[in-house]
Amino acid sequence: xxxxxxxxxxxxxxxxxxxxxxxxxxxxxxxxxxxxxxxxxxxxxxxxxxxxxxxxxxxxxxxxxxxxxxxxxxxxxxxxxxxxxxxxxxxxxxxxxxxxxxxxxxxxxxxxxxxxxxxxxxxxxxxxxxxxxxxxxxxxxxxxxxxxxxxxxxxxxxxxxxxxxxxxxxxxxxxxxxxxxxxxxxxxxxxxxxxxxxxxxxxxxxxxxxxxxxxxxxxxxxxxxxxxxxxxxxxxxxxxxxxxxxxxxxx
Amino acid sequence: xxxxxxxxxxxxxxxxxxxxxxxxxxxxxxxxxxxxxxxxxxxxxxxxxxxxxxxxxxxxxxxxxxxxxxxxxxxxxxxxxxxxxxxxxxxxxxxxxxxxxxxxxxxxxxxxxxxxxxxxxxxxxxxxxxxxxxxxxxxxxxxxxxxxxxxxxxxxxxxxxxxxxxxxxxxxxxxxxxxxxxxxxxxxxxxxxxxxxxxxxxxxxxxxxxxxxxxxxxxxxxxxxxxxxxxxxxxxxxxxxxxxxxxxxxxxxxxxxxxxxxxxxxxxxxxxxxxxxxxxxxxxxxxxxxxxxxxxxxxxxxxxxxxxxxxxxxxxxxxxxxxxxxxxxxxxxxxxxxxxxxxxxxxxxxxxxxxxxxxxxxxxxxxxxxxxxxxxxxxxxxxxxxxxxxxxxxxxxxxxxxxxxxx
Numbered sequence: 001x002x003x004x005x006x007x008x009x010x011x012x013x014x015x016x017x018x019x020x021x022x023x024x025x026x027x028x029x030x031x032x033x034x035x036x037x038x039x040x041x042x043x044x045x046x047x048x049x050x051x052x053x054x055x056x057x058x059x060x061x062x063x064x065x066x067x068x069x070x071x072x073x074x075x076x077x078x079x080x081x082x083x084x085x086x087x088x089x090x091x092x093x094x095x096x097x098x099x100x101x102x103x104x105x106x107x108x109x110x111x112x113x114x115x116x117x118x119x120x121x122x123x124x125x126x127x128x129x130x131x132x133x134x135x136x137x138x139x140x141x142x143x144x145x146x147x148x149x150x151x152x153x154x155x156x157x158x159x160x161x162x163x164x165x166x167x168x169x170x171x172x173x174x175x176x177x178x179x180x181x182x183x184x185x186x187x188x189x190x191x192x193x194x195x196x197x198x199x200x201x202x203x204x205x206x207x208x209x210x211x212x213x214x215x216x217x218x219x220x221x222x223x224x225x226x227x228x229x230x231x232x233x234x235x236x237x238x239x240x241x242x243x244x245x246x247x248x249x250x251x
Numbered sequence: 252x253x254x255x256x257x258x259x260x261x262x263x264x265x266x267x268x269x270x271x272x273x274x275x276x277x278x279x280x281x282x283x284x285x286x287x288x289x290x291x292x293x294x295x296x297x298x299x300x301x302x303x304x305x306x307x308x309x310x311x312x313x314x315x316x317x318x319x320x321x322x323x324x325x326x327x328x329x330x331x332x333x334x335x336x337x338x339x340x341x342x343x344x345x346x347x348x349x350x351x352x353x354x355x356x357x358x359x360x361x362x363x364x365x366x367x368x369x370x371x372x373x374x375x376x377x378x379x380x381x382x383x384x385x386x387x388x389x390x391x392x393x394x395x396x397x398x399x400x401x402x403x404x405x406x407x408x409x410x411x412x413x414x415x416x417x418x419x420x421x422x423x424x425x426x427x428x429x430x431x432x433x434x435x436x437x438x439x440x441x442x443x444x445x446x447x448x449x450x451x452x453x454x455x456x457x458x459x460x461x462x463x464x465x466x467x468x469x470x471x472x473x474x475x476x477x478x479x480x481x482x483x484x485x486x487x488x489x490x491x492x493x494x495x496x497x498x499x500x501x502x503x504x505x506x507x508x509x510x511x512x513x514x515x516x517x518x519x520x521x522x523x524x525x526x527x528x529x530x531x532x533x534x535x536x537x538x539x540x541x542x543x544x545x546x547x548x549x550x551x552x553x554x555x556x557x558x559x560x561x562x563x564x565x566x567x568x569x570x571x572x573x574x575x576x577x578x579x580x581x582x583x584x585x586x587x588x589x590x591x592x593x594x595x596x597x598x599x600x601x602x603x604x605x606x607x608x609x610x611x612x613x614x615x616x617x618x619x620x621x622x623x624x625x626x627x628x629x630x631x632x633x634x635x636x637x638x639x640x641x642x643x644x645x646x647x648x649x650x651x652x653x654x655x656x657x658x
């Protein structure tokens with residue numbers, strides 16, 4: 001599904017990712033943990049194609065195609081979704097309109113027909129209900145005046161409606177209380193199947209209790225320095241990142 | 252600038268009754284004395300009147316055989332008043348219940364608010380000095396349909412025309428006035444509108460403009476009696492030179508006004524809105540929100556003045572102006588002015604000039620919209636908020652659809 005090889009990314013004149021390797025198979029959930037400043041969000045933005053995140057070396061294959069050649073919107077249409085750490089407010093554009101425009105843009109890019117508006121609303125309402133969000137959200141401007149938790153849940157609504165092949169969740173758990181965290185985890189679990197993959201960037205192990213990842217990776221100083229099963233996350237929770245070997249940190 | 256006055260002095264005027272002749276002469280005298288606004292005339296410093304001076308005003312009337320008869324689209328049936336090349340045509344308004352059309356009389360022309368010691372109000376004086384056709388529309392009952400003033404000019408239009416329209420709403424009457432402008436050619440429409448709102452009356456004034464080379468200089472003055480309500484909604488899609496002065500006088504208690512506008516500009520368009528709301532008596536209420544989006548080499552100006560005079564105690568005013576620069580060559584000048592001489596008032600004002608955020612653009616693109624679609628959606632979201640307060644859902648839809656098409 002996703003194959004990242006020796007990825008180097010510069011932001012401004014600063015090297016952030018310094019030879020990152022990661023392979024995510026269909027239907028797999030991978031967690032990426034790591035200290036602040038290790039490059040976790042940079043990885044998400046680079047994969048989603050944000051301007052200013054310059055790939056200086058390496059390659060990324062997504063579903064067999066060269067991801068780095070695609071514009072941000074082409075990556076979305078190809079099935080890549082980034083749940084933002086800080087979802088952006090779009091004043092004056094209501095959620096329903098935005099989501100439908102996004103879905104139709106993706107469908108059009110894939111040569112599919114526009115979505116039927118009744119089917120669309122039904123699908124969105126179902127997702128809202130599952131995430132315990134009020135229908136009135138549809139008429140509110142995208143993320144404007146939303147609480148931190150509402151913004152994160154709104155990302156999950158978008159993900160569920162857009163049905164990506166690969167979803168990258170950038171600290172979707174941060175700022176959520178226990179109940180909201182469970183809702184988000186359930187939202188992800190509902191979407192899991194043999195085809196769809198997830199990369200879950202997080203600081204904490206608690207989301208992973210609900211999400212049970214196939215693999216856990218530790219990102220430090222722009223590289224994956226440790227990979228393992230879910231027990232790695234538990235160890236990080238107990239010991240912090242102190243066990244990372246000093247030479248890795250210095251690298 | 253005296254040249255401009257000479258140019259505007261042709262052709263000779265038709266004769267009017269003596270009171271009106273006297274007004275014209277007085278206006279001419281004021282103009283001779285103070286001329287037209289200069290760059291240093293504060294209220295006009297961003298409106299390049301000099302551009303008018305370079306135009307050729309000497310030609311004869313347009314050849315109407317080649318004139319386009321544009322029918323300006325409306326969202327609903329209306330009592331139409333076409334004003335083509337400055338000529339007011341009220342022929343479609345015969346025998347409508349509650350509607351009375353009369354020629355304007357001298358005593359209906361109030362110049363007390365015109366500045367006569369400097370050129371600030373030169374175009375209002377010019378309108379009077381060149382007055383030929385003035386009409387008064389009296390609305391004595393609530394009308395079933397809106398009034399639609401539809402200003403157009405043909406491609407061959409090169410003249411200056413000075414229409415003058417007075418609209419009176421009787422006590423308790425509710426009316427909707429659609430004012431639309433599609434000016435072609437390279438002339439000038441120098442319009443003066445006086446709106447009189449008697450006690451308890453309510454006017455919804457919807458302005459929709461999209462002009463090209465012909466200039467529009469408009470002065471609209473609304474006088475409100477007790478508990479009258481004046482609402483103006485503006486959608487201006489630009490023109491080579493558009494200047495609107497909108498003055499609202501809240502003369503009695505519980506009078507209230509709302510002005511919401513959007514100007515979406517491109518190319519080398521220039522649009523200048525000067526609004527002034529006078530709270531003369533309290534409690535009175537005003538609310539204003541004006542948004543400019545300026546692209547390419549365009550320039551947008553908004554000057555919003557709120558004046559609370561002694562006696563306007565317990566009044567309330569909110570003003571907001573938000574602006575979006577879409578090109579490094581575009582310019583926006585925006586200025587809220589608040590002057591308070593009353594007690595126990597609440598007033599707020601805010602002004603922002605910004606650019607579209609990269610983060611928002613990326614957010615939309617990451618969901619599948621291409622850059623052009625993302626840009627259009629962000630601009631629309633920014634501008635459409637100005638029409639949120641429009642009570643009629645079909646009207647709001649109509650305005651936002653026009654806006655969407657333009658962005």
